[in-house]
Amino acid sequence: MIDSAPTATATVPAVALMGIWKRFPGVVANAGTHLTVSTGTIHAVLGENGAGKSTLMNVLAGVYRPDEGEVRVHGRPCRFRNPADALDAGIGMVHQEFRLVPSFTVAENVVLGAAPPLLRRTAFEAEVASTAARFGLAIEPDRLVWQLSMGERQRVEILKALWRDARILILDEPTAVLTPAEADELGGVLRRMADDGRSVIFISHKLHEVTDFCDEATVLRGGETVAASLTVADTDSAQLAGLMVGASPAVTERPPPRDPDAPLLEVSGLSALGDRGNKALRAADITVRSGEIVGVAGVAGNGQRELAEVIVGFRPATAGSVVIDGTDLTGATPRQRFRAGLGYVPEDRLGVGLAPRLSVVDNAVLRVYSDYRRGPFLAADRARAYCQDLVKRFAVRTGALTDPVAGLSGGNLQRLLVGRELDHHPRVVVAAQPTRGLDVQGVKAIQDLLVAERNAGAAVLMISEDLDELLMLADRLLVMQGGRISAEFDPVTSSRQDIGVAMVGHRSDAEGRL
């Protein structure tokens, strides 16, 4: 318990994570990561997607056990076996997905699992209200959670942690679901908590929030700590952006340039709504020619996902057009687009690109199964033969071809998926985060496949949060920010710093906050 810990003095940090390693099959999420958080501060943990932020926080919150490394809370070494252990040690986490009971009231959700022995509604509602008021959380304790906005639900999650007297509060990308005004309000709440002697760990990849709210920042990249406990006031956002995207020496391995021929993918004035009805994509113009890879960089959530989905026909366009190889396919179905020569490597492999419960064979013919018709039946022998061939050519390591595809490792899943999309030599390839989460070998294999396709004359639109990858592979680099294509760079001559600044947008630019 906290009380028995050495009193939190300035010298003993609230949290010290030392040399944390966490490996998942095919992925190293944390490679000796370290993090030190002082008591009474708001500490930002910055990094791109896949940098290992969430895994590290889940280690601290007792969700994962580290493979190696030490967790110290107020100077005491801790080995959390589950989130309840971490909570006992005063660590609360607000996850990206809220864990609330929609049909319960705010107060009921707050006390759930930590309720006083006698449930007197009015009493605990009043207590919850006073806790909320103390930290400036505007919330009515008797409202039902399903009626609340996302911002209000987040306040309930924060209240849950405060109710359990969390001295250390972790917020995993808390502003992703908030409007700018709500985000500012959250900043105020966090400051009150810090002033109360609590420590706040704020995970984000939005730089302006870090500079607005936070005292210190630790930057992660590729599972490692690249900068620890920087004082935010002394650091400018361009510097942070540079640390986030990395400043490794110039790329040596560059595919030989090739003269682009005819435009194969022409996107003009394309706009679309996001999942929450927001204007996620705003009048994007992109042309990709034969034999070129156009990279799309940007911080997650700036319209890249929506861009890919509109091009492949998953999301309706509200304006603009998509022309593939001279044919206007703006209103076409995903299958029509595939038939017209559009290959798609979706970001969500098992949720969109593959049917996890189905066999390797069934997944291999997912796009072309109607070619394997024999009367009313699927010609199992031909499908199997094709699958065997595909698996062999793209070096997919599988068990039995009739086993569910979900049993494959991440790298092999992606080889199967990319192989299937490229096997029919599409004219245009849209690849969203094609190497995310793969090990080094897997990354190389997928990159080689995409480059080979480019060299064979395809137009490749590659959306990635890995700037190194884009700089290495792309012939041209576009940056998306706030739903727009905000800048174009030549990957050979541009500085990483400039690209990083373009990705983050200018702080004074109001658009950048949306």
Next chain:
Amino acid sequence: MRRPVLVRRDEALRGGQPLAFAIGLAAALFIGVLLLLGAGHDPATVYQRMFEASLGNPDAWSVTLNRAVPLGLAGLAVAIAGSMGLWNIGAEGQILAGAMMAAWVARVGDGWPGPIIIVAMLAAGAVGGGLLAAGPALARSSIGVNEIITTLMLNEVALRLVQWLIHGPWKDPDSFNFPLAPMLPDQARLPVLFGRAHAGVILAGLVIAVFGLAVSRSVWGYELRVAGSSEATARYAGISLSRKIFTVLVLSGAVAGFAGAIELSGTADRITETISNGFGFAGIIVAALALMRPGGVAAVALLFGAVQIGGQSIQTLGVSSSVSTILQAFILFGAIGAGVFSQYRIRLVPGRRSVLEESVG
């Protein structure tokens, strides 16, 4: 301290299913012994009677097979919808609807030659079940109304319709004012195969085989399975989801309705409000135990039927119906539920329970 946890196997244990079946059955029978001793019965006598009444001789088999028919068809109905990730909780009502339509055909077609009237009844049964499912199917496929709620609620509607018919328009004038529909004419009865087994056994077997094949081998079934695995993947593959949802739910209802027609024509004398006898709900259990695979439904339904028939028979030995029901539940759970465990292994890990760790690691 070390504690045991269940960990999912990467590959199913070879030969694990039959082994688990045997162990589960043995364990259930052993618990049954304790139960029967506690209730003051001789376990040996009871088990012998159960076996003889359900599987001991051809006559017993015929009764068991007849029972397996509605269980299997209802299970198939649920499994067809289930292989696409849909829940048809309305098989009970769809069986009633099928029986109603078949009974109507039998009334209208009184005097038609036997084969024609039977074929017409069976077809009408399928139409009846399909019609009852069409509303929920349309609501689900067009505006996404949860099919669990709508199919469940229509059970009550179908039941009230039957009650109205047998209290009103279809009441037999010779029934001394009892709310009974008239007996079916002889030519509307399914022919008998052996013992009491009727031709519905073959028909049900055929329907299950056809759907089993369709789901596992046909292009149609492939699309179904893709959609059941992930809706987004189905859209990506170019499968039209709303049409698929509609046809699958209607077909599911039609299969249940077909079961209602077979029950009416094969085992019942007349349409009654109890003709569906809980088969529609038992079908959910059958389908779940068969892991939503139409192919597995027949085997589960046969075992289910045998346990039901055996369990009912021991009531003549003075075993109360509740003890009999508990025993049936144990056997079903032990024999089939144990199969699930063959997909797991036991591992000893240090420390206390940590659910998340297991599901992630």
